[in-house]
Amino acid sequence: MKAYPITEDELDRIADLGLYSTICFSVAGACFGLAINFQKDQMLNAVMAPGVGETWEILKWLSVGVAVLACFLGVVLTRRRRGQVHRIKQESSFA
Secondary structure (H helix, E strand, O other): OOOOOOOHHHHHHHHHHHHHHHHHHHHHHHHHHHHHHHHHHHHHOOOOOOOHHHHHHHHHHHHHHHHHHHHHHHHHHHHHHHHHHHHHHHHOOOO
């Protein structure tokens, strides 16, 4: 088993990146689910009050946009976390 010298600041940064990426993926999943729910409701409700269908359509696409952005940010944060761990491993030398 290898032990890597790591500072508390580096450990906190790695933990924070993991937390933030998890939050981003959770937001992405929630927004995607909301968009699916808007689509389902639009398909099931044949008669809607004027303007409601358009509002739901806007909210659906807004939810999809936020989901895509949050997912992209989660991927970026995950890659940064992996890069941080990779850098620590490269800086360590074992005799």
